[in-house]
Amino acid sequence: MTEQTVTTAIHSVHTSGAARGRLRKRYRAERIFKLLGQLAILVSVAFLVTLLSTIVWKGLPAFTYNFASIPFDLSAVDTSNLAKADYDAVVREGIRARFPDVTSRSDRKLLGSLLSSGAPIILREQVLAHPADLDRADAFSVPISDYADLYLKGQITASTWEDGGVAATVGSDGETITLTASEVRFGPVLATIARRLESEAVATRSRLAGALRSQERMTAELAGLNAQIAAGPAAADRVWIDAGVARLTTALAALATQIADLEAAATELEARAVSAKDGESLTPADPSLLIYAGDAAIKVEALTPTTASGVLLHGGVPTDLSGWRMRLIDVSEANRKLSDREIVWTDQLVAEGYVKAGFNWIFATRGASREPEMAGVLGALVGSILTLVVTLGLSFPIGVGAAVYLEEFAPKNRWTTFIEVNINNLAAVPSIVFGLLGLAVFLNFFGLDRSAPYVGGMVLALMTLPIIIIASRAALRAVPPSIREAAFGIGASPLQTVMHHVLPLAMPGIMTGTIIGMAHALGETAPLLMIGMVAFVVDIPGGFADPATLLPVQIFMWADFPEPAFEQRTSAAILVLLGFLVAMNALAVILRKQFERRW
Amino acid sequence: MIEESLTVANAPTAAAAPPAAREIGKVRGRNVNVFYGEKQALFDVNLDIERNQVTSLIGPSGCGKSTFLRCINRMNDTIPICRVTGEILLDGEDIYNPDIDVVELRARVGMVFQKPNPFPKSIFENVAYGPRIHGMAQDKNELEEIVISSIRRAGLWAEVKDRLAEPGTSLSGGQQQRLCIARAIATKPEVLLMDEPCSALDPIATAVIEELIDELRENFTIVIVTHSMQQAARVSQKTAFFHLGKLIEEGGTEDIFTNPKHKQTQDYITGRIG
Numbered sequence: 091m092t093e094q095t096v097t098t099a100i101h102s103v104h105t106s107g108a109a110r111g112r113l114r115k116r117y118r119a120e121r122i123f124k125l126l127g128q129l130a131i132l133v134s135v136a137f138l139v140t141l142l143s144t145i146v147w148k149g150l151p152a153f154t155y156n157f158a159s160i161p162f163d164l165s166a167v168d169t170s171n172l173a174k175a176d177y178d179a180v181v182r183e184g185i186r187a188r189f190p191d192v193t194s195r196s197d198r199k200l201l202g203s204l205l206s207s208g209a210p211i212i213l214r215e216q217v218l219a220h221p222a223d224l225d226r227a228d229a230f231s232v233p234i235s236d237y238a239d240l241y242l243k244g245q246i247t248a249s250t251w252e253d254g255g256v257a258a259t260v261g262s263d264g265e266t267i268t269l270t271a272s273e274v275r276f277g278p279v280l281a282t283i284a285r286r287l288e289s290e291a292v293a294t295r296s297r298l299a300g301a302l303r304s305q306e307r308m309t310a311e312l313a314g315l316n317a318q319i320a321a322g323p324a325a326a327d328r329v330w331i332d333a334g335v336a337r338l339t340t341a342l343a344a345l346a347t348q349i350a351d352l353e354a355a356a357t358e359l360e361a362r363a364v365s366a367k368d369g370e371s372l373t374p375a376d377p378s379l380l381i382y383a384g385d386a387a388i389k390v391e392a393l394t395p396t397t398a399s400g401v402l403l404h405g406g407v408p409t410d411l412s413g414w415r416m417r418l419i420d421v422s423e424a425n426r427k428l429s430d431r432e433i434v435w436t437d438q439l440v441a442e443g444y445v446k447a448g449f450n451w452i453f454a455t456r457g458a459s460r461e462p463e464m465a466g467v468l469g470a471l472v473g474s475i476l477t478l479v480v481t482l483g484l485s486f487p488i489g490v491g492a493a494v495y496l497e498e499f500a501p502k503n504r505w506t507t508f509i510e511v512n513i514n515n516l517a518a519v520p521s522i523v524f525g526l527l528g529l530a531v532f533l534n535f536f537g538l539d540r541s542a543p544y545v546g547g548m549v550l551a552l553m554t555l556p557i558i559i560i561a562s563r564a565a566l567r568a569v570p571p572s573i574r575e576a577a578f579g580i581g582a583s584p585l586q587t588v589m590h591h592v593l594p595l596a597m598p599g600i601m602t603g604t605i606i607g608m609a610h611a612l613g614e615t616a617p618l619l620m621i622g623m624v625a626f627v628v629d630i631p632g633g634f635a636d637p638a639t640l641l642p643v644q645i646f647m648w649a650d651f652p653e654p655a656f657e658q659r660t661s662a663a664i665l666v667l668l669g670f671l672v673a674m675n676a677l678a679v680i681l682r683k684q685f686e687r688r689w
Numbered sequence: 690m691i692e693e694s695l696t697v698a699n700a701p702t703a704a705a706a707p708p709a710a711r712e713i714g715k716v717r718g719r720n721v722n723v724f725y726g727e728k729q730a731l732f733d734v735n736l737d738i739e740r741n742q743v744t745s746l747i748g749p750s751g752c753g754k755s756t757f758l759r760c761i762n763r764m765n766d767t768i769p770i771c772r773v774t775g776e777i778l779l780d781g782e783d784i785y786n787p788d789i790d791v792v793e794l795r796a797r798v799g800m801v802f803q804k805p806n807p808f809p810k811s812i813f814e815n816v817a818y819g820p821r822i823h824g825m826a827q828d829k830n831e832l833e834e835i836v837i838s839s840i841r842r843a844g845l846w847a848e849v850k851d852r853l854a855e856p857g858t859s860l861s862g863g864q865q866q867r868l869c870i871a872r873a874i875a876t877k878p879e880v881l882l883m884d885e886p887c888s889a890l891d892p893i894a895t896a897v898i899e900e901l902i903d904e905l906r907e908n909f910t911i912v913i914v915t916h917s918m919q920q921a922a923r924v925s926q927k928t929a930f931f932h933l934g935k936l937i938e939e940g941g942t943e944d945i946f947t948n949p950k951h952k953q954t955q956d957y958i959t960g961r962i963g
Contacts, residue, residue: 572802572806576802576808579762579764579795580795580818580872581793581794581796581819590818591808
């Protein structure tokens, strides 16, 4: 339709060829501009979607957690003094009772680490909250360890199950259990191992080649220096030449050992790769192979095409081998924090129905902790809310008041211009400078509390003020002057004019500026570094003067922790921060609508 | 052309000649000079506005007629660089006296602007605002009475009586302007200033407003700035012609239009300048 009119226009109005050419050029320029605009939007949307989906993907698992509701034996606990009971022992005995056949000291210690080290604390809290439920078996649930939880969420390793398929017999010499298949069964696993050995051998060979090249280079260098010595150099040169010779000699000696080691390792790997198809022992560097038969789980340590021998991880020596299964755990034991034995135990607890995934109320209701499973975001969330309340309470009235005065009442002279310029400059000051100001003025001069939300709120208010003032002034300026004239014309005083007419009309714009400022403040970390709000605060702050930390600071700290479970919590905390931001913006939009209706 | 008009303007005029003796004027301007910073916008204007008459101020753009109008209720105060000398007497009292309360003055001298500027509030609130801030009503009923009678007198009642709660901005341009007139008369002013009230309106709305002005004359002293010679002729009893900041000629509307004493006035009303 539009194309049609365009063609007629070309023929009717633009008569000369040059004019038509110009017209075509104009249309093309418009098309290209439109295309570029769409492309820009597409790119930014793509980035946004990638960012959000990554965070959601990583953060969502942290909102659920696996809790163990093991029947804890609380009969020994003194009911008159529940707060002082030895819950460590209760938890320890509770998990041991589930695995009575685990007897060795180190194994029992390992077993204890299946549950979170914070489990006794959680148990105590629950017992104190519900003392009437002491006798119920499933009344209390405690968090399992973070690695076991990650494993159950499939984030430690992938594993593949295979049916045994062929008939097999089992023999035991007390320590080692050997499973003999009636036909070749472990060929594919051995082939995998052989492939790994081969690629390792290749890698070793290439490192060897590199070492040989350096040896060659150094030898040549040494020969050069020796030639110089033979030529009889000046005494001054002789010094550094000697030093060079000494250095190269030591390096060459070290290199020679390294080459020998590499050579030996490569030869061994190659030999193993060749012989692997006939039988190989599995090292911790290999993927783990577990064999399940009945209630037994065997960790395979040596393998031939027809036999697999290893140690029992759980259960007794199996008698019935019908339906035996193999499980290949992709990540080698050396490369993960959860041993094969712990994996088997965890599976066992899940199979018996003791461990269940549920909403991670610990994350939602607790403060910071060094243990990822005991770490919660509520402390930081409350800290952020308290701080922002102070920020809003200070910066909104002061900012709007300043803007109204400057825009509606102040005479336009050199002083107001000076103030105006400085407000604009303040908006561009790096936020850490405000932190320094807060440190110097609020903490050092006035001696206010360190890490307190009200001080943080004051610092952030300083940072937010210029943003609010500038936005408010723009909003006030956008109110049509005819409204002021109308009000003055009826005899409204300047204050009445502003309060009854100008300010309500400017309010949507002012609120937009305020929300931008508050969002800015919500995401700010740098100024808080200076006033001690990067603190490890375990308790949830109960007031404006309590030590607190804030969401972005919490994210910053968690991102630094090495435990992989904290990675999830970092993303989850980012989600909470974003959720907070969205809620704040939604509130602002609702309020805006309320004010805009008065137009 | 400008040279000529200047020489004529500098000559002693009828407007400057007969001063103080006439005490009957509602508003009397005496040697009013207005400066915007360095620039002088009005030169020694002496003009009397008669009670219960419509006085129209005419002249080409930038001649100072609006400036003079805005001096009468001190709207020029809102412009920081504006300075007024001379005196403007309202019932014999100088409104530029420092003791005068501007708020009270503006309640006595209402104003209607060129572009309809209702508040972004309901029709009722628009009219009720003035009486409310001046405390003119003791209770809700009295306020309602004032609002309704003002809207009636502005000739808007039939059109808005069922929609008083709707925003004033939802009305048509002509209705908005009548709403502004209702708002201005709600504070029961003695003088009503109108700054080109019909320039943004179509001829039919203009006719309605002009009729309204004629009716309002009974109770108010009206000063109207207009660019339309016909409008000045239709609605006003007295006309003052401004040119380049000077009051060139004033007198009965009929005299001015049929028998102008000054060549400039004649040129303007016959469309040769301006």
